[in-house]
Amino acid sequence: MRVFACPNCGAWVEFEDRVCLACDTELAYAPAIDDLLLAEGLDLCVFRDDIGCNWIADADPRSAQQCSSCRLTTRRPPVDDLAAWSQLTLTEYPKRRLVRQLNHLGLPVIRREGDSGLAFELRSPTESETVLTGHADGVITINLAEAGDARREEVRISLGEPYRTILGHLRHEIGHYYWLALVAGTPDLTRFRRLFGDDRQDYGDALDSHYGGADSESDAGAGGGDPADAPPHEDHISDYATMHPWEDFAESFAHYLHIADGLETAATVGVYIAGPSGVSAPLAGSITSSGAASIAELAMPEILARWHGFALGMNAMNRSMGEPDLYPFVITAAVAEKLDYVHTLVRGASGR
Ligand SMILES: [Zn+2]
Ligand SMILES: [Zn+2]
Structure with missing residues (x-):
């Protein structure tokens, strides 16, 4: 940002x-x-x-x-449910950040009319009705209960995830939407299947085997295995991404948005990263020569080289404050290729 x-x-x-x-x-x-x-x-x-x-x-x-962001929300809690409206408030903040980033990257944001386009249903569970965070045919549902820090942290720990935020959920679910809008039924599906696997495998079976038959909490967003000491997955950015090619794509898409936003922030704030040898590598201005701070003109290896230095620096900063790592993920060569796929897709959709 x-x-x-x-x-x-x-x-x-x-x-x-x-x-x-x-x-x-x-x-x-x-x-x-x-x-x-x-x-x-x-x-x-x-x-x-x-x-x-x-x-x-x-x-x-x-x-x-x-506004153009609030208009995308087609379902909200009842107006007299004040607790749910405070959760709605906490969810609409990151949603505006998401919408702004999609505009910035030039991705199509088409408001739902009839059966097509994008809509958000931001809902609170009731005693008689559970709400699962997820995406179906352009409609993104967010369970507002997770806007509460205590509830979200509880879920994060129970699923063994290193990172769990509402913004992360939104970026994951919008990944499903763009898979449908930009990959399904297009020539890009061939490269998709080569990188991510065959999306025709049964989703219900994949869900069952991932959760060992237990009820799933939700379409969980950025998971990552045991944060303490499990080795990273060689071919996937997170544990959740291993479940099904759709989830792998949504997780990769979310990470693309994390990295794009993080580098835009670094460039406009003006961050210089000095490595252990003390040599300072400017991030500012190096994202684009014009200072426009868009990653669209860069190839994925350049983006990842900049991100790697920045993420190491920010992780070190968080550790100095006693906080967990800002970016607790490892980008392997296989993951980098998936991010490159997303980058190509985004550039194509934005006409760049
Ligand atoms: Zn608004
Ligand atoms: Zn002022």
């Missing part, structure tokens, strides 16, 4: 900010220009107060004054 400056005073402000902490000015994000503007006089998203959405309203007269 790029960094933003307050349009009034120039102070550093974040993508999520509704108000500049330095000068108290109200801010609004305009997706078409990927920038924060002075909110005064603008048509703002109707969910600004309810869930802290800081985007401007979509100009489409059918938008009911929702």
